[in-house]
Amino acid sequence: MTAPVVTVTGGPDERPVIAPPRTRRQRPARGRSRSNFEMYAWIFMRMSGLLLLVLVLGHLLIMNILDGGVQRVNFAFVAGRWASPFWRTWDLATLWLAELHGTNGLRVIINDYAERDGTRFWLKMLLYTSTFFVLLLGTLVIFTFDPNLS
Amino acid sequence: MPKAPAGTLYRGREGMWSWVAHRVTGVLIFFFLFAHVLDTALVRVSADSYDRVIDTYKTPLVNVMELGLVGAVLFHALNGLRVMAIDFWDKGARFQRQMTWAIVAVFIVVMVPGAYFMLKHTVEAIFGSAS
Ligand code: HEM
Numbered sequence: 001m002t003a004p005v006v007t008v009t010g011g012p013d014e015r016p017v018i019a020p021p022r023t024r025r026q027r028p029a030r031g032r033s034r035s036n037f038e039m040y041a042w043i044f045m046r047m048s049g050l051l052l053l054v055l056v057l058g059h060l061l062i063m064n065i066l067d068g069g070v071q072r073v074n075f076a077f078v079a080g081r082w083a084s085p086f087w088r089t090w091d092l093a094t095l096w097l098a099e100l101h102g103t104n105g106l107r108v109i110i111n112d113y114a115e116r117d118g119t120r121f122w123l124k125m126l127l128y129t130s131t132f133f134v135l136l137l138g139t140l141v142i143f144t145f146d147p148n149l150s
Numbered sequence: 151m152p153k154a155p156a157g158t159l160y161r162g163r164e165g166m167w168s169w170v171a172h173r174v175t176g177v178l179i180f181f182f183l184f185a186h187v188l189d190t191a192l193v194r195v196s197a198d199s200y201d202r203v204i205d206t207y208k209t210p211l212v213n214v215m216e217l218g219l220v221g222a223v224l225f226h227a228l229n230g231l232r233v234m235a236i237d238f239w240d241k242g243a244r245f246q247r248q249m250t251w252a253i254v255a256v257f258i259v260v261m262v263p264g265a266y267f268m269l270k271h272t273v274e275a276i277f278g279s280a281s
Contacts, residue, residue: 046237049230057227060220065267070207070216075197078190095187102180109173130184138187141194149197 041104048101055094079147088142095138103131164250172229175222182219210272217268221261228253 064070081087106127114120160166192200206212232249236242242249 046234049227049234053227053231056223060223064216064220065264069268069271070204070213071271073204073207075193075200078193078200098179098183102176102183105176106180109177134184134187137191141187141191145193149194 041107045101045104048097051093052097052101055090056098058090059094078145082142082145083147088145092139092142095142096135099131099134099138103127164247168229168232168250168253172226172233175226178222179219179226208271210276213269213272217265220264220268221257224260224264225253225257228256 063073082091107124110120110123110127114123189203190200192203207216229250232246232253235249236246
């Protein structure tokens with residue numbers, strides 16, 4: 001879903017360029033969606049991607065690489081980290097952004113490969129159900145974490 | 151009459167393969183996220199059940215798979231930046247191929263020390279150094 005790349009061929013100017021945005025959008029054909037959902041989804045993929053760059057790479061650096069990596073992770077380690085509102089916020093933001101970014105990515109992929117309407121519909125229902133479930137469970141875990149649980 | 155293109159290549163080369171890799175890594179990370187939210191949810195069940203599932207992450211086989219996951223995320227993140235550069239930087243499309251190779255370079259520079267620290271314990275456990 002990158003912007004269309006058009007190649008200017010022939011002459012000394014030969015190079016790939018991005019087609020300039022049209023000043024006026026073509027009205028969608030009747031019966032098609034009139035919302036700008038796809039544009040907002042496209043922007044969201046890029047905005048969330050930038051944030052995830054810091055959130056996810058930071059998460060992997062801390063959990064898997066620094067100071068012994070995964071070998072030092074256990075319940076007590078989680079309790080220590082989640083004592084701080086900063087890391088709970090970090091993890092909550094990572095959860096929501098990664099899950100929504102991934103869900104939209106999969107929605108696009110389903111649209112690309114599932115050709116029958118019914119297949120597309122049911123694959124997306126399965127996807128959205130799992131998204132709802134993961135966000136609910138993950139959010140509950142972060143908000144209700146109890147460090148004194150034995 | 152023009153011949154049909156051989157195989158199922160779209161355009162081949164760096165542009166197509168980085169797109170394929172971006173898609174494959176994105177799906178892989180998404181499925182892992184599902185499993186990861188489930189295993190983390192065990193902190194609400196008991197400290198012991200959480201510790202046991204995390205112990206599997208410390209075994210050699212899973213440890214190596216983690217390295218693959220970190221590599222997948224790193225590639226996806228770097229290539230995501232490249233995609234944004236193609237979208238928003240006026241010379242992005244012209245340099246997309248060079249940017250792909252820049253990603254490969256950054257990937258190697260980050261993954262070599264990353265792999266060292268991630269696999270250190272596993273290598274020591276298997277080949278029994280000092281401890
Ligand atoms: C670490 C920082 C990340 C960055 C910078 C990033 C960037 C991007 C960008 C810019 C796109 C849009 C590509 C396009 O429209 O052509 C994209 C697609 C995608 N991303 Fe990410 N992403 C990141 C993390 C993640 C994570 C954590 C997941 C999984 C939960 C994920 C899953 C996906 C999927 C499934 C797609 C769709 C791929 C496709 O349509 O071919 N990404 N990513």
